Amino acid sequence: MKKIIITIVFVFITCLILGQAKIDVDKKTYKFPKTKEGIQLSHTYKITNKGDKPLIINDYKVACSCTKLEFPKTPIMPNQTAELIVSFDTKGKIGWQDRIITIYSNAENSPIKIRFKVMVDND
Numbered sequence: 001m002k003k004i005i006i007t008i009v010f011v012f013i014t015c016l017i018l019g020q021a022k023i024d025v026d027k028k029t030y031k032f033p034k035t036k037e038g039i040q041l042s043h044t045y046k047i048t049n050k051g052d053k054p055l056i057i058n059d060y061k062v063a064c065s066c067t068k069l070e071f072p073k074t075p076i077m078p079n080q081t082a083e084l085i086v087s088f089d090t091k092g093k094i095g096w097q098d099r100i101i102t103i104y105s106n107a108e109n110s111p112i113k114i115r116f117k118v119m120v121d122n123d
Contacts, residue, residue: 020108021055032118045084
């Protein structure tokens with residue numbers, strides 16, 4: 001029992017000393033206005049590192065190659081804000097489009113998900 005308590009205290013103190021990065025997104029979901037098919041859309045998400053260590057974004061995943069994400073390649077320092085720029089090619093897309101981008105980093109709350117929606121019309 002003594003070893004368990006010592007281990008818990010050690011882990012707690014280590015977490016306090018080492019700290020971690022934490023991503024905070026100002027608005028996780030964005031809805032584009034109705035758009036004609038063939039238009040290239042773009043939206044900028046603001047993120048802030050709410051942790052006490054530098055935030056490093058490693059990778060992202062999307063379900064379709066029509067969606068791209070530009071993210072900072074350098075560390076985002078504590079309390080610093082940065083931009084994630086999402087671009088979406090509506091070519092060949094008709095109707096409601098609902099995309100989720102999963103972002104991987106060294107943050108304690110990784111991965112995070114951001115999302116956008118758009119109605120694409122071919123008229």
